[in-house]
Amino acid sequence: MMRTALAASLILLTACGGEQEAAAPVTDASYQEELQLALLDAQPGDVITIPAGTYAFDRGLSLTADGVTIRGAGMAETVLSFKGQLAGAEGLLVTGDDFLIEDLSIEDAKGDALKVTEADGVTIRRVRVAWTGGPKTENGAYGFYPVQTTNVLIEDSVAVGASDAGIYVGQSKNVIVRNNLAEENVAGIEIENTQDADVYGNVAKNNTGGILVFNMPNLKQAGANIRVFENEVEENNLDNFAHPGTPVASIPAGSGIVVNSHDDVEIFGNTVRDNRTANVIISSVYSSNYADDSWSDSFDPYPERIALHSNTFEGGGNRPDGMELKAAKLMLFGPTGRFPDVLWDGYAPEGRSPEICIGDQGTEVLNADMPNGSKNMRVDAEGFSCTLEPLAAVRLAEAL
Amino acid sequence: MKRALLAIAMLLSACGEKAVEPVFFPDENPQLLSDWGAVSVDRGELRLGEGVTPYALRTPLFTDYAHKLRTVWSVGEATPRGDWAPDFPVGTVLTKTFYYPESGSNVLKAEDMQPVNGTRGLDLAEHRLIETRLLVRRSDGWHALSYVWNEDETEARLKRTGAVVPLTLASSAGEEAFPYIVPNENQCASCHIRDATDGGLEPLGPTEAQLDHPYGYAGGEANQLAAWRERGLLVTTGYEPSSTDPLASLDGRARAYLAANCAHCHNPVGPADTSGMDLTLSADGPALGHCKPPIAAGSGTGGRRFGIVPGAPDQSVLTYRVASRDPGAMMPEVGRSLVDEEGLALLEEWIGAMDGACS
Numbered sequence: 001m002m003r004t005a006l007a008a009s010l011i012l013l014t015a016c017g018g019e020q021e022a023a024a025p026v027t028d029a030s031y032q033e034e035l036q037l038a039l040l041d042a043q044p045g046d047v048i049t050i051p052a053g054t055y056a057f058d059r060g061l062s063l064t065a066d067g068v069t070i071r072g073a074g075m076a077e078t079v080l081s082f083k084g085q086l087a088g089a090e091g092l093l094v095t096g097d098d099f100l101i102e103d104l105s106i107e108d109a110k111g112d113a114l115k116v117t118e119a120d121g122v123t124i125r126r127v128r129v130a131w132t133g134g135p136k137t138e139n140g141a142y143g144f145y146p147v148q149t150t151n152v153l154i155e156d157s158v159a160v161g162a163s164d165a166g167i168y169v170g171q172s173k174n175v176i177v178r179n180n181l182a183e184e185n186v187a188g189i190e191i192e193n194t195q196d197a198d199v200y201g202n203v204a205k206n207n208t209g210g211i212l213v214f215n216m217p218n219l220k221q222a223g224a225n226i227r228v229f230e231n232e233v234e235e236n237n238l239d240n241f242a243h244p245g246t247p248v249a250s251i252p253a254g255s256g257i258v259v260n261s262h263d264d265v266e267i268f269g270n271t272v273r274d275n276r277t278a279n280v281i282i283s284s285v286y287s288s289n290y291a292d293d294s295w296s297d298s299f300d301p302y303p304e305r306i307a308l309h310s311n312t313f314e315g316g317g318n319r320p321d322g323m324e325l326k327a328a329k330l331m332l333f334g335p336t337g338r339f340p341d342v343l344w345d346g347y348a349p350e351g352r353s354p355e356i357c358i359g360d361q362g363t364e365v366l367n368a369d370m371p372n373g374s375k376n377m378r379v380d381a382e383g384f385s386c387t388l389e390p391l392a393a394v395r396l397a398e399a400l
Numbered sequence: 401m402k403r404a405l406l407a408i409a410m411l412l413s414a415c416g417e418k419a420v421e422p423v424f425f426p427d428e429n430p431q432l433l434s435d436w437g438a439v440s441v442d443r444g445e446l447r448l449g450e451g452v453t454p455y456a457l458r459t460p461l462f463t464d465y466a467h468k469l470r471t472v473w474s475v476g477e478a479t480p481r482g483d484w485a486p487d488f489p490v491g492t493v494l495t496k497t498f499y500y501p502e503s504g505s506n507v508l509k510a511e512d513m514q515p516v517n518g519t520r521g522l523d524l525a526e527h528r529l530i531e532t533r534l535l536v537r538r539s540d541g542w543h544a545l546s547y548v549w550n551e552d553e554t555e556a557r558l559k560r561t562g563a564v565v566p567l568t569l570a571s572s573a574g575e576e577a578f579p580y581i582v583p584n585e586n587q588c589a590s591c592h593i594r595d596a597t598d599g600g601l602e603p604l605g606p607t608e609a610q611l612d613h614p615y616g617y618a619g620g621e622a623n624q625l626a627a628w629r630e631r632g633l634l635v636t637t638g639y640e641p642s643s644t645d646p647l648a649s650l651d652g653r654a655r656a657y658l659a660a661n662c663a664h665c666h667n668p669v670g671p672a673d674t675s676g677m678d679l680t681l682s683a684d685g686p687a688l689g690h691c692k693p694p695i696a697a698g699s700g701t702g703g704r705r706f707g708i709v710p711g712a713p714d715q716s717v718l719t720y721r722v723a724s725r726d727p728g729a730m731m732p733e734v735g736r737s738l739v740d741e742e743g744l745a746l747l748e749e750w751i752g753a754m755d756g757a758c759s
Contacts, residue, residue, distance in 0.1 A: 036561040040585050058564060058579075060727075062586035086564060087581040089733035093590070095671075111698065111728030117671060118596050140728050141698020147674050164698045171674060192696075216695055218676040218686055245701030245717065246694065295686070 031055040042068045050104060052077035060088020060109075066097040072104025075128040075158065083132075085110040090145075091129075097121050107132055112142040113162075121397070122152040131161030135184045137241045139163040143185065147171055151397045155179050163241060164248055165190035166207070169197065171221050176394055177202065186242040187212045187251065188233075195224045198394040202231045209248070209255035210236040210275065215262040216247065217285065217295030223262045225391050230269040233257055237276045240321070250288045252277040252321035261285040263304045266391045267311065274315040277325060278339050278366075282306055282356060284347035287370050302349045307388040309359030313341040328368070328377050340364035340379055346371055357386040419450040419518070422473045424491045426538055433532050433547040433556035438473055438495045441554055445521030446497065446529060449473065453631060454516050455624055457605050458613040458647065459656040462740035464580055465509045465569060466498040466530065469516050470605065472628075477635045483681065484594065485603040486634060492537040494603055500567070502528040509571035515616035524553050530565055531582050532556050535592070535603050542601040544588035560585050569738065578737040587734050591664045596671045604664050608639045609646075654750035655681055657743055661732060677707060689718055691758035697721075700729040710754035719747055 032055070038048050044067030052073040057080060063070075072078030082091045091109030092101075098121035105128040106113045113129035116122050129143035143159035146152050147170040158181045159166025166185035169175050175197035182188030188204030190212040191197050204210035210233035215223040233256045242249040251258060254276030259265050260283050272279040285301045295301075317339030320329050329339055342365040348354040358365065367380045422437040434440045437449040448454060452473045460468065473493045478486035488494075499522065500507030507528055516522050522529075529549040536543045547556035548563050562584035568577045583590075592601040611624040625641075628634040646652040658666075658679040665672035666679040675695050678687040686692040689707025694700070694717055702720030709715040721731035722744050730736070 033561045036584055040560055059562065059581065059584075062584065062590065064586050064589060085727060086579045087727055087734065087737065088587075089727055089730075093586075095596075109728075110726065111733075117674065138699070141696065141700075145696075147696070164696070168696070170696060216693075218692055219695065220673070220676075243697075243699045243701050244703035245705050246698060 028053055029056040029058075032057050032059070036061055039063045039065075039068075044068070044098075047071055050078050050080075054079040054081055056081050056084055057091070058084050058086045060085065060090050060093060060111075062088075062090075062093040062095075063099070064095050066099075068096055068098075069100040069102075070104070071100075071102055074103050075105045075126055078104040079107055080104065081107045082109040082113075083107070090115040091140075093117075094122075095119060099123070100125070102126050104128075105130065109140045111140045112145045113140060115142070115145040115147070116149055116152075117146075118148050119146070120150045122146050122149050122154075124154045124157055126156045128158040129160070129162070129166070130158070131163075133161070135161055135163075135186075135238060135241050137163055137243060141165075141246075142168045143182075144168065145170070146175075150174050152176070153178075153396060158182075159188075160184050162186065163243065164246055165212070168192065169194050171219060172197075173221075174394055174396055176200075176396060181205075182207060182210075184238060186238075186240060186248045188236065190214060190248070191223070191226055192216060193219045193221050193223045194226070195221065196392075196394050197226045199226070199228045200230045203234075204231060204236060205234045206238055207236045208238045208240045208242070208253050209251040209258050210234075210272075211256070212248070212251070212258045212260070213262045213265050214247065214258075214260045215285075215300075217261075217299040217301075222300070224264050226262065226265045227391050227393070228257060228265065228267045228270065231271075233270055233272045233275065233279070235274045237274070237319075247288060252281075252325065254278070254316070254319065254321050255281050256316065257281070258283070259303050259306055260288060261299075261301050261303055262306075263300065263302075264391065265303075265305075266307045266388070268308070269310045271312045271314070272316070272341070273313070276316060276319040277321050278343035279313050279316045279341040280308065281343045281345075283345040286347050287345040287368075300349075302347060302354055303356070304349065305355045305357075305388055307357045307359070307390075308342070308363065309357075311360050311363075313360065313363060317341065317343075324374065328374065332366075332377060332379075340366045342366065343368060344380075353383070353386070355386055355388060356384055357388050358384040359387060419448060419452075422449040422452060422493060424475075424493060425536070426491075429543070429545055429558060431558050433534075433558075436493060436495075436534065438471055438493050438534070439469070439497055439532060441524065442521070444524050446499075446516070446524060446527075447521035448516065448518060453628070453633060454615065454617075455606060455611060455628075456512075456515070456613065456615055457610040457660070459610065459653075459660040460605070461660050462736060462743055463498060464567075464578065464736050464738045465507075465740075466500060466580075467512055467527075469495075469497040469499065469522060471495045472606065472633060474633055477632055479635050480608055480637045480639060483607060483609070485606050486608070488537050488603070490537050490539050494535040494606070495532055496534075496605075497522075497532040498530045499527050500530070500569075501526060503570060506568045506570040506575060509569055517616060518618040520618070529553050529556070530567075530580060531559075531563075533588070535601070542592070542603070544585060544592055544601055546582055546585075546588065548582055562587060576738070581734070581737060583734060590671065590734060591732075593671070594664050594667060595669045596673070597669050605660075608634075608637075610660070612639075612641045650746075650750055650753060654746055657746055661740075661743065665732070689716075690756075698728065699726065700724070700731070702729070706758050708751055708754070709758050710756040711752060713748035713751040716751050719744065719751065722747060 131139035141164035165187035188207035256275035
């Protein structure tokens with residue numbers, strides 16, 4: 001209930017943001033130097049306050065000091081606009097520990113909106129990142145982009161229009177992503193090569209894929225222990241507008257929750273509704289667009305120990321993306337039928353069960369039989385009735 | 401005291417007797433470049449301070465076709481550190497002045513001309529000075545400062561937040577307007593912090609391999625390594641120059657280019673280790689990009705599937721990003737607005753000559 005109210009208020013806020021944009025606010029370009037200087041001079045414990053207003057930047061901002069807070073007057077009131085950005089791969093790049101940012105918007109960054117790297121202690125609260133021209137391939141890749149970070153909290157925030165992922169957490173440890181709204185991104189929320197993350201209370205709506213849990217080859221850290229729970233993952237049916245070649249370019253439009261080559265994922269208590277390809281997709285790197293043989297032997301390509309329980313599934317699977325899936329749906333379920341709620345590509349390790357455990361009553365799995373060229377796509381009745389130990393809740397280290 | 405010294409030094413140089421005496425500021429950052437005395441304008445030329453040694457790199461970083469006058473001024477010998485720049489003593493001041501040959505209101509794309517040295521300065525009637533960057537070795541580590549030249553080319557002022565200088569580059573291909581970007585302090589660090597886990601700034605250019613190259617000194621041309629040792633700038637070590645010119649082969653040139661332009665971030669402990677891409681001289685296989693899918697390249701993939709597709713530069717992400725001018729897609733991420741056409745051609749030739757394929 002609480003969550004719904006929050007989500008509703010978030011939606012309201014973005015709606016207000018939209019209206020303000022239409023009114024073409026006067027942007028202030030003189031603030032750029034002042035803010036960058038404040039960021040350069042920041043000392044641990046400093047709070048940089050950005051008053052209400054729309055500020056224009058032609059270069060990316062950066063912060064390296066530890067223990068700094070950046071605070072706006074509200075995500076509809078304080079807007080940092082990078083529409084005219086000439087240089088810098090991010091709107092704001094942060095490398096300091098114990099970083100907190102809240103109550104502002106970052107719009108139209110040329111690359112990523114807010115990137116935080118190599119930091120311990122990241123809090124992003126009531127921040128909106130958006131590309132204001134709607135979903136477009138030219139939009140920046142990531143909205144929120146903490147990578148190689150620890151103790152990360154992203155909450156009550158909004159991400160709109162990213163050409164890759166609205167909220168992306170990569171190669172990080174100890175992460176909470178909660179009560180956010182992600183819409184009109186290719187991936188709403190993506191957790192990649194991350195260990196110990198709780199993703200809950202979020203609304204992922206009208207993206208190409210709602211919530212993604214990915215494990216990519218050729219990185220130092222493999223993902224592990226991800227809980228995705230009590231989210232609303234609805235109508236993620238937007239045509240994929242990612243740059244071809246990016247991993248998310250292979251996400252079919254209409255994907256609710258996607259697990260790719262990732263072990264130890266617990267998905268529970270979510271409402272997953274009307275995602276036209278499938279409400280849940282469990283897959284291996286082998287069925288992605290980056291399936292090649294150049295990863296190291298230590299990389300585990302199979303999704304294993306995936307638990308689904310207590311979820312509410314509704315609709316979806318009725319209009320899958322891509323010719324092959326469309327044909328398969330027609331053949332197996334007829335023109336008015338739909339895929340089951342869970343679509344599995346069928347890749348499993350030799351000699352052991354992948355332990356894909358589905359506790360949701362009546363939830364069926366379509367085995368796409370991709371290892372055999374999808375010759376025998378079928379609804380598997382057996383093999384998913386196992387149970388797994390619940391994963392532990394994430395606890396962030398005490399802030400500051 | 402310092403000021404008095406400086407005044408005397410200036411007086412001396414005004415008489416044409418002696419170059420300006422450089423000054424090391426252990427704590428403060430003077431607002432004017434001339435206060436450092438490493439390089440300064442005198443009689444229509446940019447001149448070196450007394451005891452300041454100019455140097456050039458064998459394979460320099462591309463910066464929008466800017467020419468670079470590099471100098472070192474030090475109070476003792478630096479200790480070599482293998483593949484990375486030597487450990488310079490406290491009190492060392494490195495400078496790098498970015499300038500272009502000019503014609504009217506345009507700056508020109510051109511080869512490097514006569515070297516600047518103790519007897520010959522840079523003629524400002526024919527050159528436009530843009531900025532001078534300093535790396536200063538203080539007791540707490542290196543500090544990066546950037547001074548932007550005024551239009552009259554009489555003085556450069558400290559600009560901590562960076563700047564945009566609109567320029568038009570003229571070449572045989574025509575004229576191209578572009579924003580020359582002076583980095584802010586943090587952006588200096590974004591390249592000069594080579595080890596993202598340790599966090600300290602360091603010089604990148606003057607490695608022994610990069611200095612193993614002749615320079616036209618006032619007393620004649622000499623190998624820089626030998627000259628640095630002779631001048632007490634560098635401890636003599638067992639550095640053995642390659643018996644063959646490493647730049648003689650295509651592979652050698654391409655790898656040197658990647659090392660100079662990319663490896664400060666793309667190394668195993670660098671800020672770009674998030675990509676799994678390693679472009680140091682010792683990297684190999686998928687780490688170097690061979691058939692390696694991008695991790696988080698976003699628009700930087702250009703629709704291409706692998707970092708390097710052997711034999712197919714037009715299918716490789718690496719060349720796409722080097723050829724891009726889009727801040728969200730291009731590599732390097734900072735330090736250029738234009739495309740290094742010659743560098744790109746080198747990488748294309750290099751990838752084009754590779755055997756094999758990605759499955």
